[in-house]
Amino acid sequence: MSSVQIRDVRKSFGNFEVLHGVSIPIEDGQFVVLVGPSGCGKSTLLRMLAGLENITSGTISIGDRVVNNVQPKERDIAMVFQNYALYPHMTVAENMGFSLKLRNAGSDEINKRVKRAAEILALSPLLDRYPRQLSGGQRQRVAMGRAIVRDPQVFLFDEPLSNLDAKLRVAMRTEIKELHQRLKTTTVYVTHDQIEAMTMADKIVVMHDGIVEQMGTPLELYDKPDNQFVAGFIGSPA
Ligand code: ADP
Numbered sequence: 672m673s674s675v676q677i678r679d680v681r682k683s684f685g686n687f688e689v690l691h692g693v694s695i696p697i698e699d700g701q702f703v704v705l706v707g708p709s710g711c712g713k714s715t716l717l718r719m720l721a722g723l724e725n726i727t728s729g730t731i732s733i734g735d736r737v738v739n740n741v742q743p744k745e746r747d748i749a750m751v752f753q754n755y756a757l758y759p760h761m762t763v764a765e766n767m768g769f770s771l772k773l774r775n776a777g778s779d780e781i782n783k784r785v786k787r788a789a790e791i792l793a794l795s796p797l798l799d800r801y802p803r804q805l806s807g808g809q810r811q812r813v814a815m816g817r818a819i820v821r822d823p824q825v826f827l828f829d830e831p832l833s834n835l836d837a838k839l840r841v842a843m844r845t846e847i848k849e850l851h852q853r854l855k856t857t858t859v860y861v862t863h864d865q866i867e868a869m870t871m872a873d874k875i876v877v878m879h880d881g882i883v884e885q886m887g888t889p890l891e892l893y894d895k896p897d898n899q900f901v902a903g904f905i906g907s908p909a
């Protein structure tokens with residue numbers, strides 16, 4: 672677990688600036704949801720947190736450490752993507768242990784961590800199956816399992832539910848929240864779905880065209896939107 676500080680972060684691709692000075696304080700253990708229309712810069716910001724995209728200016732700190740120049744592998748962060756491709760030729764257990772293997776963990780340590788993650792996610796009976804033998808929801812849980820085996824300081828989710836059908840999406844929201852209540856890992860969760868943001872967040876950050884329009888608890892944003900954009904966005908159906 673760790674706090675995360677995003678301070679006046681800008682990002683340009685060529686001469687096109689997509690983030691215009693974004694500052695977001697995130698407390699240790701908080702579940703923060705970044706929400707905003709498609710193209711507003713959510714994924715870019717998340718990729719910078721993960722170290723997959725360099726920062727044009729500003730700073731990102733995790734705990735006490737400024738990580739601007741820290742490689743992804745050296746950041747204690749795990750990310751769950753939208754297109755959570757599992758390795759088709761590996762079992763559930765192998766999929767979950769793979770990132771530890773890449774980091775040279777021993778096989779006893781890997782087994783122990785995979786077993787624990789499988790218990791948390793109710794995947795224990797499925798460890799020997801292959802991805803094609805799983806349902807959509809089970810695959811999604813394996814994708815989360817791959818992230819939690821590493822016991823990272825920070826979880827990043829980029830629209831992890833957008834490929835699931837509506838019913839499963841609602842069920843997985845609850846599962847992810849329960850996981851957070853259990854592990855208390857600092858989480859940054861990106862979605863363009865207002866309902867997801869309202870139901871999951873400790874704190875919502877509303878983004879629009881590369882800036883933060885407003886941050887606050889779901890209730891604060893709902894009761895006192897700062898401007899028309901926030902009012903329209905939070906108030907409208909998904
Ligand atoms: P969101 O996740 O909120 O939908 P993104 O962060 O993916 O938005 O994109 C923000 C803007 O940055 C978009 O206009 C997108 O086209 C642009 N963009 C993202 N990645 C790149 C890139 N590698 N090169 C050029 N432009 C990019």
Ligand code: MG
Pocket residue numbers: 713714715
């Ligand atoms: Mg995106």
